[in-house]
Amino acid sequence: MKSFLVDQDGYYGEFGGAYVPEILHKCVEELKNTYLEVLESEEFKKEFDQLLRDYVGRPSPLYPARRLSEKYGCKLYLKREDLNHTGAHKINNTIGQILLARRMGKKRIIAETGAGQHGVATATVCALMNMECIVYMGKTDVERQHINVEKMKMLGATVIPVTSGNMTLKDATNEAIRDWCCHPSDTYYIIGSTVGPHPYPDMVARLQSVISKEIKKQLLEKEGRDHPDYLIACVGGGSNAAGTIYHFINDERINIVLAEAGGKGIETGMTAATIQLGKMGIIHGARTYVIQDEDGQIEEPYSISAGLDYPGIGPIHANLAAQKRATVLAVNDDEAIEAAYELTKLEGIIPALESAHALGALKKMKFKADDIVVLTVSGRGDKDVETYLAFND
Numbered sequence: 562m563k564s565f566l567v568d569q570d571g572y573y574g575e576f577g578g579a580y581v582p583e584i585l586h587k588c589v590e591e592l593k594n595t596y597l598e599v600l601e602s603e604e605f606k607k608e609f610d611q612l613l614r615d616y617v618g619r620p621s622p623l624y625p626a627r628r629l630s631e632k633y634g635c636k637l638y639l640k641r642e643d644l645n646h647t648g649a650h651k652i653n654n655t656i657g658q659i660l661l662a663r664r665m666g667k668k669r670i671i672a673e674t675g676a677g678q679h680g681v682a683t684a685t686v687c688a689l690m691n692m693e694c695i696v697y698m699g700k701t702d703v704e705r706q707h708i709n710v711e712k713m714k715m716l717g718a719t720v721i722p723v724t725s726g727n728m729t730l731k732d733a734t735n736e737a738i739r740d741w742c743c744h745p746s747d748t749y750y751i752i753g754s755t756v757g758p759h760p761y762p763d764m765v766a767r768l769q770s771v772i773s774k775e776i777k778k779q780l781l782e783k784e785g786r787d788h789p790d791y792l793i794a795c796v797g798g799g800s801n802a803a804g805t806i807y808h809f810i811n812d813e814r815i816n817i818v819l820a821e822a823g824g825k826g827i828e829t830g831m832t833a834a835t836i837q838l839g840k841m842g843i844i845h846g847a848r849t850y851v852i853q854d855e856d857g858q859i860e861e862p863y864s865i866s867a868g869l870d871y872p873g874i875g876p877i878h879a880n881l882a883a884q885k886r887a888t889v890l891a892v893n894d895d896e897a898i899e900a901a902y903e904l905t906k907l908e909g910i911i912p913a914l915e916s917a918h919a920l921g922a923l924k925k926m927k928f929k930a931d932d933i934v935v936l937t938v939s940g941r942g943d944k945d946v947e948t949y950l951a952f953n954d
């Protein structure tokens with residue numbers, strides 16, 4: 562049977578792999594040779610599941626959104642990752658990776674962050690496990706997501722503002738990789754999305770797969786069948802989407818819809834719609850679609866949403882798009898904002914700007930009345946309230 566999951570060599574079709582500088586080769590090999598054994602051990606699973614339950618508050622609810630369902634003419638459920646401790650799906654992954662780092666004897670944790678949700682989640686688990694934590698964040702994002710910066714500091718992390726490029730997620734990731742190159746032996750790099758060299762995309766997808774595991778069980782309870790007709794999620798690097806689709810990925814009855822950031826419009830040059838505009842390239846250790854110029858230089862992406870403002874895309878999603886297993890929609894800044902206000906008014910839920918892009922996809926789709934649609938609300942909107950208000954001024 563055709564599989565859309567990773568193959569033995571770390572590829573999804575022609576996407577993925579591990580393209581790293583020589584100095585990191587050993588670290589990546591060590592991780593590759595360790596992660597599956599650890600993630601599949603009973604001892605790890607027990608500790609991970611217990612923390613997801615008692616610390617994160619899982620399972621997250623699958624909420625039947627009545628008024629939104631009426632509006633879009635389908636049975637719409639929201640997977641409420643916004644209700645997790647620290648306010649987004651990112652904590653599922655950081656808990657898993659910190660448990661792995663501890664088992665590998667690493668003492669120093671580094672991370673990159675865009676919206677700050679992965680930074681906050683990493684700082685949180687470092688506080689919990691008493692580990693040193695350094696977070697790289699583009700200066701633009703430090704400014705637009707300053708509440709998260711204060712939280713990281715309060716949690717004891719060192720936040721390093723990055724001033725290269727357009728000072729967003731790509732630049733923060735570059736800096737984190739540079740740090741890793743300087744401290745390969747004692748440092749563990751917690752990547753926050755399904756990006757980076759193999760085994761990161763697969764490891765992050767597995768750690769986030771709890772989302773789809775729960776959706777299956779919750780749908781069976783609520784609808785008497787364990788699968789929806791549609792799954793919708795936003796994609797920055799792709800981790801909340803990977804978690805949402807993981808256990809459904811090879812079941813082609815289910816339509817997968819990925820919402821990427823159109824920015825000011827995909828034809829304007831101010832966009833982060835990587836899957837639609839990217840060409841094959843290498844970014845942060847993986848072969849995938851990259852927004853680049855004719856000389857192969859990475860172009861600066863743009864999105865109002867710091868978490869989607871990335872010129873690459875996880876190889877798992879690049880392959881889904883290339884194989885036409887997923888439908889990819891670009892949702893522009895204004896469409897996302899409108900969708901965020903709509904959710905707030907109809908359901909009393911203020912979503913993160915990233916999640917608002919998934920909601921913005923609804924307007925671009927046509928459903929049948931009995932279609933079961935599950936949309937992942939990847940995070941809550943507390944960090945974005947100022948942006949929402951400023952946009953509507």
Ligand SMILES: Cc1ncc(COP(=O)(O)O)c(C=O)c1O
Binds near residue numbers: 915
């Ligand atoms: C709430 C939220 N959703 C989505 C994303 C995008 O990341 P990913 O595509 O890995 O889920 C981010 C990234 O910061 C985020 O904070």
